[in-house]
Amino acid sequence: MATLKVEIVTPEAALWVGEASSLIARSSDGEFTILPQHTSTVGDIVPGVVRVQTGEGELAFAVHGGYFQVGPEGSEGVTLATVLAGVAERTSDIDVSRAQTAKERAEAAIAHEGRGESGESAAHAEATAELERAELRLRAATK
Amino acid sequence: MAGGQERILRRRIKSVQATRKITKAMELIAASQIARSQARIAANRPYRDGMKRVIIEAAQGDPAAAKKLLETPDKVATAVVLVITGDRGLSGAYNSSALRAGERLVKRLRDEGTTVRLFAVGKKAAGFFRFRGLEVEESFVGFADRPSFADARTVAGVIAAPYVAGDVQQVLLVSTRFRSAGSQVVDIEQLLPLSVPDVVVDQAPAGLKGYTEFEPEVEQLLTYLAPRALESEIFSALLEGAASFHTSQQRAMAAATDNADDLGQSLTRIMNRARQDSITTEIMEIVGGAEALRSRK
Incomplete structure (x- = not known):
C-alpha cells in the first residue's frame, strides 16, 4: 500500500x-x-x-x-x-485576539514609521513582517 | 588567646557552608537546565536534518550552480569569525576554551594574510578579545542560556550581510559542540560558503539521481535556501552551546561543592583541636592553681 x-x-x-x-x-x-x-x-x-x-x-x-x-x-x-x-x-492553536493586537501594533508601527524619513529601515522591515504574520494568522484562524 | 582562634575558625566554617549552599543550588539548577537544553537539541534535529536533505538534493539537482554558490574560494582576503560563548561565568572552562580557540584561529588567519572581522555571542567575548587587542565588531548578548530561533535569525542576518555584499569570502564559526553529556568539544566550522559534504553525490540512491523536480528552479532555490540553512546551522550551534554551558557549569559547581565539603571538614577538625587545646590549657591552669594552693598549706 x-x-x-x-x-x-x-x-x-x-x-x-x-x-x-x-x-x-x-x-x-x-x-x-x-x-x-x-x-x-x-x-x-x-x-x-x-x-x-x-x-x-x-x-x-x-x-x-x-x-x-x-x-x-x-x-x-x-x-x-x-x-x-x-x-x-x-x-x-492560534490566539485570535493576540494576533489582532499584534496586527494593530504592527500597523501603528508602520504608520509611525511612514511619517519619518527612512523608508526601508530595519524597524520598518520588522514591522512589515510582523504585520504579514499577524494577517496570515487571522486569515488561517478564521477560515 | 585560644578562644579567639576558635571564634575565627567558626566564622570561616560558616562562610564556607554558605558558599557551599550557593554552589549546590547552582549545581541543581544547571542540572535541570541540561535536561531542558538537551530536549531542545532533540526537538531541533528533524528541522536540521530536513534542511540538510533539501540542500543536498538541491546541490545534486544542479551541481554547476551549487558549485558557484557553495565552493570555497581559493583566496580569502577577508573572513568573518563568529565565536559562541556564554553570558555568565562560573562554568569551568566553557567560555575560555571557546575564546582561546577563537583567538588561535584569528591568529592563524592573520598569519595567512587574511583580514578578520570578529563577531561574538556572549558577554564574555568582547572583554577577552579587547584585552588582546582584537576588536569585536558586534556582541550578541542576553540569549546564550536559552537561544530562540529569532535570536539565531538576528545573528545570521548580521554576519551574512558582509558576505552577501561581497566584502568577505568566508564565514567561520567557533563553538562548543555537545557530543554527549560527558563530552563537549570546541569545533571550528565553515558556515559560508555552505559546506555540503562531497560524498553526497555518491550517497544518492541509484536511479533517483536527477529525477527530482524543483519549484522554482534550482539556482533560485539555492539562493533563497542559503540564508535559511545558515540560520539553521547557527541555531543548532547556539542550542549545543547552551547545553554545553549548562553541563560545564554543573560539573564546575559539583566540584566547588565537593571542595567546600572538604574545606569545611578540615576546618572543623582544626577548630575541634583548637577547642580541645584551650580546654587542656584551662585544666592545666586549674590543676596548676590547685597544686600551688595545696603546696602553700
Missing part, C-alpha cells in the same frame, strides 16, 4: 508527524497537492495555510514561509513529505 508520511517541522520542534492522504500547500510556482507516490520534489512554500488530509479529517497549519521536500522513504511504498518552516503553528 502506498502511504504518505507528513512531517511539519520548525527549528524549535516537530509540529506534527503522521500519516496522511494528501498535503496541499502553495509554492512560488502556485498551489500544489502531494499524494502518495509523488515524485521527488524540492521547493519553497510561500506564507499561507498548509492543509493535511488525514483519516480523522483535515488539519490546517499557518506556515510563515519555508521549504518542502518530497521523496521516497526507506521502507517500500512510503513517500515522505517534509515541510520545513521557520515559524509555523496549528491553526487551532
Whole structure:
C-alpha cells in the first residue's frame, strides 16, 4: 500500500508527524497537492495555510514561509513529505485576539514609521513582517 | 588567646557552608537546565536534518550552480569569525576554551594574510578579545542560556550581510559542540560558503539521481535556501552551546561543592583541636592553681 508520511517541522520542534492522504500547500510556482507516490520534489512554500488530509479529517497549519521536500522513504511504498518552516503553528492553536493586537501594533508601527524619513529601515522591515504574520494568522484562524 | 582562634575558625566554617549552599543550588539548577537544553537539541534535529536533505538534493539537482554558490574560494582576503560563548561565568572552562580557540584561529588567519572581522555571542567575548587587542565588531548578548530561533535569525542576518555584499569570502564559526553529556568539544566550522559534504553525490540512491523536480528552479532555490540553512546551522550551534554551558557549569559547581565539603571538614577538625587545646590549657591552669594552693598549706 502506498502511504504518505507528513512531517511539519520548525527549528524549535516537530509540529506534527503522521500519516496522511494528501498535503496541499502553495509554492512560488502556485498551489500544489502531494499524494502518495509523488515524485521527488524540492521547493519553497510561500506564507499561507498548509492543509493535511488525514483519516480523522483535515488539519490546517499557518506556515510563515519555508521549504518542502518530497521523496521516497526507506521502507517500500512510503513517500515522505517534509515541510520545513521557520515559524509555523496549528491553526487551532492560534490566539485570535493576540494576533489582532499584534496586527494593530504592527500597523501603528508602520504608520509611525511612514511619517519619518527612512523608508526601508530595519524597524520598518520588522514591522512589515510582523504585520504579514499577524494577517496570515487571522486569515488561517478564521477560515 | 585560644578562644579567639576558635571564634575565627567558626566564622570561616560558616562562610564556607554558605558558599557551599550557593554552589549546590547552582549545581541543581544547571542540572535541570541540561535536561531542558538537551530536549531542545532533540526537538531541533528533524528541522536540521530536513534542511540538510533539501540542500543536498538541491546541490545534486544542479551541481554547476551549487558549485558557484557553495565552493570555497581559493583566496580569502577577508573572513568573518563568529565565536559562541556564554553570558555568565562560573562554568569551568566553557567560555575560555571557546575564546582561546577563537583567538588561535584569528591568529592563524592573520598569519595567512587574511583580514578578520570578529563577531561574538556572549558577554564574555568582547572583554577577552579587547584585552588582546582584537576588536569585536558586534556582541550578541542576553540569549546564550536559552537561544530562540529569532535570536539565531538576528545573528545570521548580521554576519551574512558582509558576505552577501561581497566584502568577505568566508564565514567561520567557533563553538562548543555537545557530543554527549560527558563530552563537549570546541569545533571550528565553515558556515559560508555552505559546506555540503562531497560524498553526497555518491550517497544518492541509484536511479533517483536527477529525477527530482524543483519549484522554482534550482539556482533560485539555492539562493533563497542559503540564508535559511545558515540560520539553521547557527541555531543548532547556539542550542549545543547552551547545553554545553549548562553541563560545564554543573560539573564546575559539583566540584566547588565537593571542595567546600572538604574545606569545611578540615576546618572543623582544626577548630575541634583548637577547642580541645584551650580546654587542656584551662585544666592545666586549674590543676596548676590547685597544686600551688595545696603546696602553700
